[in-house]
Amino acid sequence: MSDDEPVVSVLGLGAMGTALAEALLATGHRTTVWNRTAEKADPLVARGAARADTAADAIIASRLVVVCLLDYDSVSQVLAPHTDVLAGRTLVNLTNGTPGQARRMAAWAADHGADYLDGGIMAVPPMIATPAAFLLYSGPSGVFEKSRPVLDVFGESVYLGSDPGMAALHDLALLSGMYGTIMGALQAFAMVRSAGVPTTEFAPLLSRWMGSMGGWPAAAAEQIDKGDYRDGVVSNLAMQAAAYPNFRAAAEELGISFELLAPLHSLMRRRVADGHGHEDLTGVIELLKK
């Protein structure tokens, strides 16, 4: 096996691992695949992938080994029995996890002679290998640059530095933003649905309104980095906190739960009680410090 050969192994053929392997095959990479449930490899083998009977065989087959399993426990279960074949390999772990898990995995890989990049996939499987996909990576820059020609197949590669925990940090932070948005949207849909409004009718208005909020992260980030929530206040916290009980009252009127929105209400009230009503809602972030 020469260093220049575009040879890649993929461990894990769930929805995402399959999409990654398909992208590699579509771009002419010699791809070896392995999955715990072996038959999931069949369609990829039919398209030209080599089947590895064991995870060890897949690791041996390629210098670059992409790991995309359910969670870090499954990564440990798959890799731990094969420490003897890891030396000289580059593990690119795209499994969702925490910064601490990524750092511990990087140290473990180094102990066994393997290079390690941690990654976060900011895409759902159908987006892989389209311009909409971007993937976050962290770990040694030389390892990233060497692996990049292959990694770019999956989507835009965004490198976040040598600390292996950075990709997981940014991944979970971005997903936190996503889940917060989805929570609000679900509440909005529950409200209109309870009044007999088809959610398909309401969705364009919701999309438009969410689009209007597109500038919020940049403006909020300015305040947060300055630690000054009095700057450029347009809609102060006291005003917003006065309106917020209407969401609870409306939920009661409509016969739906308020549990998705309730946590923000209590934080807003605490922040107003602490004397910050004239500031921006952004200041609630100070209450998230532990």
Ligand code: FVH
């Ligand atoms: N799919 C998505 O939308 C998101 C997009 C962003 C990134 N996430 C993360 O990607 C990881 C894999 O997700 P997935 O969508 O491929 O997940 P599944 O389709 O559920 O496949 C899970 C694979 O993991 C294997 N597996 C689970 N436990 C074990 C174990 N103990 N030992 C060996 N393999 C294990 C499973 O094997 P099998 O059930 O087919 O035998 C699948 O290959 C994930 O971290 C997402 O958070 C996806």
